[in-house]
Amino acid sequence: MIEEPDREPVDLARYVEEASRGCFICRLVSGDPTLAPHQVVWRDSQAIAFLDRFPAVYGHTLVAPVPHLEQVTGDMTLHRYLGLQRVVHAVAEAVRLTLRPERVYLLSLGSQGLNAHVHWHVVPCPPGIPLELQQTALFERTSRGSVRLAPEEREALARRLRENLPAWMREQSTSGQ
Secondary structure (H helix, E strand, C coil), X not given: CCCCCCEECCCHHHHHHHHCCCCHHHHHHHCCCCCCCCCEEEECCCEEEEECCCCCCCCCEEXXXXXXXXXXXXXXXXXXXXXXXXXXXXXXXXXXXXHCCCEEEEEEECCCXXXXXXXXXXXXXXXXXXHHHCHXXXXXXXXXXXXXXXXXXXXXXXXXXXXXXXXXXXXXCCCCC
């Protein structure tokens, strides 16, 4: 079950400065040692899933194509898009099975000015969250901050999510896990 952990303010200036160093997803995929650590939940040659560094809620996970693509549909063939959606579905199911949220939200966010690499947010809505804090309000990190997790808590969560991925993903993964 989800228990809302402590929150911390999001340092937007630091976030923008870090993002200006280049696409963070491409940097993660390439193993850039200057990028802050991310907990990879799953990866193969086409897609990567990892915990959000500034999670809106506990369990907030991102799924992205490995190649740098910017349009949610325009940069992909239908076959590639559906393959990526298979990963989004599987990761969302792992989040649902692991955390037992009231609902799992899926959104593709980002912008050409910052985080242009297309990605999907897989966000569990904890049970008992007031209606006014659900849906897009759940993503409001400017006023609410992000969930504070110690590195060992992040890794434990990533491990639990990996355990709930479908067998085909556990067999195909190249994440080194």
